[in-house]
Amino acid sequence: MSVTPRIAIDAMGGDVGVRVMLEGAAKARYQHDRLRFLLVGDEQRIKAALDNHPNLRAASDIIHTDGVVSGEDKPSQALRKARNSSMGLAIDAVKRGDAGGAVSAGNTGALMAMAKVALRTMPGIDRPALSALMPTLGDHDCVMLDLGANTDCDANNLVQFAVMGAAYARTAMKLERPRVALLNIGTEEQKGTDEIREAAVRLRAAAHLPMEFVGFIEGDKLSRGEVDVIVHDGFSGNIALKTMEGTARFVTDLLREAFTSSLRSKIGFLISRPATELLRHRLDPNNHNGAVFLGLNGVVLKSHGSADAKGVAHAVHLCAELVEKDITRQVTEDLGNFRRGSDQ
Template identity: 75%
Template sequence: MTLPRIAIDAMGGDEGVRVMIEGAALARRRHDRFQFLLVGDRARIEAALENHPNLRAASEILHADDIVSGDEKPTQALRRAKTTSMGLAVDAVKRGAAGAAVSAGNTGALMAMAKLSLRTMPGIDRPALAALLPTLGKNDLVMLDLGANTECDARNLVQFAIMGAAYSRIVTGLAEPRVRLLNIGSEETKGTGELRDAASQLRVATAELAMSFDGFIEADKISRGDVDVVVTDGFSGNIALKAIEGAARFVGDL
């Protein structure tokens, strides 16, 4: 079976074309059925592909004249979407030319383009940033939101739980992922009103949502392996993620 192509914004990210092509080549080595649509400056992509013949054979190049800069406002990026590598990569998914789009570029611009072009699941108001993190157990952990929505109400948190559980089911194969809300304590009385309200709604709705809601979890316990989805607002989630990354670098540098 041939998998849908992955559209890659080859110009996105701090390191640009070389690193994006190396990442695609690594993915191709691990999953030899992957096909790619590499979007960006054709000449620079062709040059980067010279050292990766297997990737070149599995790829098509879509030329883009422009890129989205790291400090560009989402509204500005949206106006130029039809000419930028990021915008054309997202549009490839909309057109059915690719099954997914990958970019390491401007996060705000990517979220805006994705929401405008691809929309959200029925009943979901906002997209969220998610990551798959390793744990001390046998499972990988889905954590969201990691920075797309700094202010969230209970409705948003419930929707993030729905999306996170759906992602976990697809990626890990779990029938009923264990979901928890990130909080300053595990007791039902802890946290903001939005967190407590979201917890109440999830306790009632878990049966019809194909998930197991296990209440609150503190940040120091998320990697133990006894939870599959951790839900939080983007402000707290981004801080937690950066703390995890910093701790990993610290341990690695010891």
């Protein structure tokens, strides 16, 4: 049985901080008892929270620091705090090899900047991409990238994102040949920007890679489950992500209003409760929490700042899985194969 590397937890990040981050880590530990942790933050507050989680306490070491990156800190400000902040020290633990991966619910821009400086990008990668799993109507989730790390992307960036996203899909969803598509304003070959069309030409020529490029996909098909990896620049991707999240909340709120509008509606809710519970589960963002920075020499996951303990546990599980399956090595190998195939 392989030993799961330790996961460094930025205990001070997120909207709530220590309590939720440690509750999530404890939940992950109960479900996966081989997990070990490096908890980074205010030692006194961490120890107080660990009193409620003896199982987590037995599997954890603490790195004390008073430094915290706030949600208002710009990346440049956060970088100056890297040596003394809980976020910076968690990433540094990955760099030193003291942890296999890091999870933080803190400032996304700061986390990206610190991770990029500390871990550096892989050979063959110009820019890391923020990637997450999104629910679909298909048999499994869909990988989307980039979700906001890079607002402007050229064809090289999009091709690299596609290769990394396919490796992620094979790792997280156990797919042999993930179906990859570029987000576009139409499915015809002449549609889209020069960068998107050029990326498509290069991906069609990459038949030697363990993925299937299926062309373009429009925004109304993102959740249909017809593809496994959706590639786009960070500007479009972040808008698409926020729109999907807002739509999910809109549907949930509409159902709540509809089922409480009258006595008959309340009776109808009781009858249809199994179906509505399934819908609520599918739309709950905590069941898909955890965005990974692909393209770095190490595993760093961003948990949503408002995630509850279940959401944090999901991010921790995903981090451990990517470390165990060595996503960094898989991406490196795929990039090497892509370059060799392109040179032939």
